[in-house]
Amino acid sequence: MNSTASFRQALSDRVIVADGAMGTMLQAYDPTLDDFDGHEGCNEVLNVTRPDIVKAVHDAYFEVGVDCVETNTFGANLAALGEYDISDRVYEYSEAGARLARERADHWSTAERPRFVLGSMGPGTKLPTLGHLPYATLRDAYRDNAAGLIAGGADALIVETCQDLLQVKAAVIGAKRAVHAAGRDVPIIAQVTIETNGAMLLGSEIGAALSVIEPLGVDLIGLNCATGPAEMSEHLRYLAKHCRLPLSCMPNAGLPELTSDGAHYPLSPSDLASAHETFTREYGLSLVGGCCGTTPEHLRQVVERVRGQVPAARRPRPEAGAASLYQHVSFRQDTSYLAIGERTNANGSKAFREAMLAENWEECVDIARAQSRDGAHMLDLCVDYVGRDGVADMSELAFRFATASTLPIVLDSTEPAVLEAGLEMLGGRAVINSVNYEDGDGPGSRFQKIMKLVKEHGAAVIALTIDEEGQARTAEWKVRVAVRLIEDLTANWGMKVEDIIIDCLTFPIATGQEETRRDGIETIEAIRELKRRYPTVQTTLGLSNISFGLNPAARIVLNSVFLNECVNAGLDSAIVHASKILPMARIPDEQRQVALDMVYDRRREGYDPLQRFMELYEGVDAASMRQDRAAELLGLPLWERLKRRVVDGEKKGLEAD
Known part of the structure; x- marks a missing residue:
């Protein structure tokens, strides 16, 4: 068995102990300026x-x-090497470092006790989310870093002390490309650094980090640096509860204390050993070690306490979802549907389109933020517009949305290059909208091109029920295409069912044409049957298609009624203008009943629900509906007004009340 295979086997069998601090140990040998070849401190x-x-x-x-x-x-x-103007030596120093560690590991190895080498890949000093370096430049440099480590004999690669989730993606994807090129099976470990404020340097919570990193296809996830074990405990607890992968932890020897002699790390060897003993028992850690301030004595005591133990069994409960740079958002909302804001779509929102065409980027960001206030959980970002450079527009807006919005982004485009531009700007976990079989699924198809991006970046995906025959109209057709998509994405692309969001498609039912009358029913029945077959798959709809052609006031009511019916059938999410969805209790009985009759095509002698619905809203505008609603609320006593806002799920005005 080679050493890498042996490392994988060891991880599955027992707790593995890694080393401690490197820099302070090297400095203790007091290397000279000549030793550093003039690059002091490198x-x-x-x-x-x-x-x-x-x-x-x-x-x-x-x-x-x-x-x-x-x-x-x-x-x-x-x-980091660029700070010394020697960035052309990434591969050289990586290979040399791995070769030295490999030599000593082989020296200390026995048949009963193999020793291993972890190829260290640090964060550097540039944060791509803030635009310090282009993502692709960073990714390719990490590929060289990893290639050198692999050539030098590393058993695994450890991307550590990560402070920017986009840097994590660049490092992991670069490493995976190097592993593929080398033709070797080299595990990849990713460790983030959580500051004392409970988040990564750029504000990412541990849930966001897990949501981003696990789908990238790494082998272990963990924490290192910045704090001691006490401050890491709650974040490890979260990982133990939700992460499917083995876990690692390499804390500092406590929080540094500044003294006249420099930084002092107060955690004793015994305390570090006790912490790891607790972590392995309670959180099932597979790999433990130390970071800043930890010494051979610290690790000697850790070895005595935990080495060789079997990692405690865990029963993780993952929460499928997406993430912004800052937070994880579950695809399943406890009390409602997942609202995907539609107003940052250049094809659906006139205001957003005009702001984008004028390159008024701040206005585009304001529209995104407004959707958050209106109750959206995610944002649908679409820049596709005739005559525009979609790649440039997507790069600009995704870069800005990455830090300006706390909501995850749905990248919506038919062009792979535009989707790639967005993915390379977002540190969070995006959702790609969409994949379908319009031009088949063979080599060179748009489906294959997009799925390669989805797989590499660990994105979730919205899959549309469209095949080579066109857009599925009947429930049977919709379900047939959905099943084909789910089976394909799971079997051939390694996706989990719960990361697939099926759009069963809906079409306008207010055209008056006979062939469109049943489109609402077919969509509802398709959702119900799909959820029966695949309870864990997600479902969504571009909701406003159902009411196309009606006046704005009528659209609000029909959209709201149809959404309620779809949610009752199992719909998980919808692409909507969240503030224009009304609770059922807010719609007058006749209007709600006629809308339902339209959805279910309940015509009878002398009664056409479409005709009656249009009569009900003749001369009614959406603005007056909102004004009536606002005036009615303001006329209520405070406690009654609060009750209505809570019952109706209306956030606007709630905080002030």
Whole structure:
């Protein structure tokens, strides 16, 4: 068995102990400016100029019984080496660092006790979410970093001390490309750094980090640096509860205390060992170690307490969803449907389109923020418009939305290049809208091109019930295409059923044409049957299609009634203008009944619900409906007004009341 296969086997069998701090150990040897080749403080240079020092540090950790050491390559990346103007040496220092660690691991290995090498990939000093470096440039540099580590003999790659989720994506995807090119099975570990405020440097909560990283196809997820074990406990608890993958943890030796001699780390070796003993028992950690301030003595005591233990069994309960840079949003909302805001769509929103055409980006951002206030859970971002450079528009808007919106983004385009531009700007987990079989599913099809992006970036996907024959109109046709999509995406693209959002499509029912009268029924029946067959799949609709052609006031009522029927049939989400959806209790009985008669095509002698519905709303405008509603609310006593807002799920005005 080769060492990498042995590492995988060891992870499944027992707790593995890694080493501790590297930088402080190297500095203890007091290397000279010549040792740094003139690049003072650039520890990676020592892999070439002073291999004896680097190997001595590895030996110090192996001597106390650790199972693996990290390579001296934390700064062997584009940004960190760029500070010294030697970024062209990423591969060289990576390969040299891995080779030294491999030599010492092999020296200490026995048949009964193999030792392993983790190829360290640090965060660098540039944050792509803030525009410091282009995503693709960073990704390709990480590919070189990983390629050097693999060539030098690393058993696994560890992307660590991550502070920007877009940097995590760049590093993991670059590493996966290097692994593929090398033709080797090299596990990838991703560790984020949570600050004392409970979030990553750019504000990402642990739920957002998990939502982004797990679908990228890494092998372990964990935490390292910034804090000691006490501050990591709640975040580890979250991972243990929700993460399907093995977990790792490499804390600092407590929070640093500034003294006259510099930073002092107060956590004793015994305390670190006790913390890891608790973590392995309560959270089922598979890989433990130390970060800043931890010494061979710290790790000696950790080895004594936890090495060789079987990781505690976990029963994680994942929550399928998407994420913004800041937060995870579940696809299943407890008390309502998931509202995907439709107003940041250049084809559906005149205001957004005009702002985009004028390149008034701040106005575009304001429209996005307004949807959050209106109750949207996610935003549908579509920039496709004739005569525009979609890639440029998507890059601009996705970059701005990434930090300006707390809501996850649905990237909506028919063009793979436009979707890719959005994915390369978003650190969060996006949803791709959409994939379908319009031009088939063979090589070169739009389906294949988009799914390659979905798979690499770990996105979720909205899949439309469209096949080579066109847009599915009947329930049977819709379900048949949906089943084909689900089976294809799970079997051939590795997606989980719960990350697939099926759009059963809806069409206008107010055209007066006979062939459109049953379109609402067919959609409802398709949703019901699909959810019966696949309870964990997600469903959605571009809701406003149902009412196309009616006046705005009538559209609000028909959309609201149809949405309620679809939710009762099992609909999970809808692309809507959330503030224009009315609770059923707010719609007068006759108007609601006629809308239902339209949806279910209940015509009878002398009664056509479409004709009656249009009569009911002749001369009624949406603005007057909203004004009537606002005036009615303002006329109520405060407690009654509060009650109505809560019952109706109306956020606007709730805080003030």
